[in-house]
Amino acid sequence: MTKEVVTRIALTVFLLFHLFCVILAPNSLTYLGQRSSWFVNPYVSFLEMSSQWGFFAPDPGPPPVFIEYEAMGTNGEPLATGYWPEKVSPYFLRERQNRRIGVARFLIATDQRIEKAMGPYYCKQFAAAQSVRLWKVVQGMANLHEVAAGKRTIEDGKGTERKWVTQYLCPGRS
């Protein structure tokens, strides 16, 4: 066998393996996906090729989400309040806000995530804070038919839900 033939065969083996993994990885919950996860997962995770490719799918969403915080002082007085991400992007380069929105969407899924990420973060941000109170805010979205009928506008924010998450005690400050 010539070097060229060997190269072709070696590359074919690699291609078949690679394509199998990257085609299967986004649909890994299928029977085939589960049976082959022992070799697909290590490969796609190590090389970071495990994306699901579900852009705006199966439905667009989620609605606008925010994490509201209130840093509390020694006597329970509020030191600072705000939202993550800020309701109106304060950045000249809007891309910075996009990543913050992505973080909010990830954290909002469970209260534990919000507590573990945002509690310690805001304690570091506000050196005088004894604790940080956290809420999750899911902004209501205007229904198409209501907007068409003139009953609502996109930006009216009706139906917004604000749920208590936790009061995180800043370690070593109480």
Next chain:
Amino acid sequence: MQGVLGKAWGRRLTTLWWDWCAFWFYSPAPARMRLFRVALASMLFVFYSIRTIDLQLWFSESGIMPLATVPEMLPMAYRQSIFFYFTSDTAIWIGNGIFLLALALLALGVRPRWSALVAYILHVSFLHRNMVPSYGVDMIASFFLFYLCFADYSDKRKQTSGRTMLGSMACRLIQLQVCIIYAYSGLDKVKGVQWWGGEALWGVVSNVQIARWDFSFVAHLPLLLVASTYSTLAWEIYFPVLIWFKPLRNFMLLFGLALHFGIGLVVNIPFFGAIMMISYIVFLDESVAARVWKKLKLLKT
């Protein structure tokens, strides 16, 4: 082979093998790959320069995701990062500097395969250090940078050389990857009630957190809404098939450009549209890409 399977089957299998080899290994695309490399690396350089402003926030121990928190939040099995071992802020800044330098060298064509490899390793290292603020562009960049590690940009090498074969394979892998992205994106949408109902684009334009402006007027244009929703759906699902038919290729690419410009106009994610549009370069005719490259070189001189 022919003796065992019979002459007819042997011939078929031989033809199939040669078609496979011709498709993957003997379709060199140096001009397309040069254009793709310059466009992608330049775009990623800008994209990750912007991320640099928030480097400490995303990757430092003083940021939002200290190292100890990472495995509590995300499945980290088999995921590795240089920044699991070099955790200081200095290491993160140096790593980011080398990453941006590698992207710049890749754009300039200086040791492009090595530059792509360095950029890819650091890119994955940053992603694994904290995956939470990453999104579509970061994920697509993983694939494209990986494939650029195999790319070949020379017009002069023999077609049978290993590097040319790898280069041909890299171009095909990028093409296939774009098809995989659109196929999954389209088929996943079919599961959605809003996409079936033709109202999905309302869910995008009415989301004040991502929409660029107030698009309330769209509610009074139901035909536009439904047509845009269904045409997006149909185009994404059929792209992986129709892009391979030469008479339809330009139409598919032009529709894609219009779609991503449209998304860019409505939603504040310009870099996502940019990376997808850049990927269309690998679907151009090699002769067209060669002419464009020649003109760009004339502009430079």
